[in-house]
Amino acid sequence: MSRAPARFPDPALPRGSGRRALVTGANRGLGRAIALGLGRLGHHVIVGARQRAAGESAAAELQAEGLSAEWLALDIASADSIAQATVVLGTLDVLVNNAAILVDQGVPALQVPLEVVRRTFEVNTLGAIALMQACAPGMRTRGFGRIVNVSSDWGSQAMMAAHQLAYRLSKAALNSATRVFADELRGTGVLVNAMHPGWVQTEMGGANAVRTPEVAADTVLWLATLPGDGSTSGFFHDRQPHAW
Numbered sequence: 001m002s003r004a005p006a007r008f009p010d011p012a013l014p015r016g017s018g019r020r021a022l023v024t025g026a027n028r029g030l031g032r033a034i035a036l037g038l039g040r041l042g043h044h045v046i047v048g049a050r051q052r053a054a055g056e057s058a059a060a061e062l063q064a065e066g067l068s069a070e071w072l073a074l075d076i077a078s079a080d081s082i083a084q085a086t087v088v089l090g091t092l093d094v095l096v097n098n099a100a101i102l103v104d105q106g107v108p109a110l111q112v113p114l115e116v117v118r119r120t121f122e123v124n125t126l127g128a129i130a131l132m133q134a135c136a137p138g139m140r141t142r143g144f145g146r147i148v149n150v151s152s153d154w155g156s157q158a159m160m161a162a163h164q165l166a167y168r169l170s171k172a173a174l175n176s177a178t179r180v181f182a183d184e185l186r187g188t189g190v191l192v193n194a195m196h197p198g199w200v201q202t203e204m205g206g207a208n209a210v211r212t213p214e215v216a217a218d219t220v221l222w223l224a225t226l227p228g229d230g231s232t233s234g235f236f237h238d239r240q241p242h243a244w
């Protein structure tokens, strides 16, 4: 069991200095820890969540610590919801594509309904791509952007194996999208990276998971606060390169 770091976030990480950061799926699990970490680093945190009560509660948790935060209604599988958030999305400095679903855990590829594959892509891949498309132009214009795609080793080609076809393909495609966006934005000040958080104690990870959300969030915070000459088009785990 990996324990929570003595201090969260790592005090050696650079300060956000009021930069505007959106975390999708920030109402619970890993997203909530990422939002808290970004807030404590001095970002203005935009808590992306599709349910009002859950989103407001997560934003209130940050505000109760004196941090700058607001809730943004955002269902990443809904084009309408993303369209309604266009103005906010155009102002972001940091985008963390964290929200995802895993609905075919343990299901063999021979049995998974195509509808499950489609739905998983809608959230895990197309939702993240739509947000990158909405956010990147403003980042490029302002010459600063950090995009972090929360992926999974289940999407790594090097580790591809049986079961979870929908989830695996959705994350493999997200990894590829990371590299395409990163290359198109190279030299603009916008860095785009993916990361694998490990097996995390959340609803998705389940009760037997070995890492706390805070430990898993560290690499996201590191990527969200990279200096201008930091990595782009990378895939990381615990701040180290991970096999694609």
Ligand code: NDP
Pocket: 024, 025, 026, 027, 028, 029, 030, 031, 048, 049, 050, 051, 054, 074, 075, 076, 077, 078, 097, 098, 099, 100, 101, 123, 150, 151, 152, 153, 196, 197, 198, 199, 200, 201, 202, 203, 204, 205, 206, 209
């Ligand atoms: P959880 O299932 O605990 O949380 C998922 C979050 O995504 C929730 O906030 C959920 O919101 C949100 N979400 C789901 N669908 C949508 C949608 N359509 N629009 C907006 N938000 C949505 O997952 P984790 O915190 O464990 O996972 C976070 C990330 O880490 C994911 O990308 C996951 O794939 C990745 N990951 C997790 C691992 C683990 O062991 N936990 C391992 C490897 C990768 P709501 O509450 O409304 O459902």
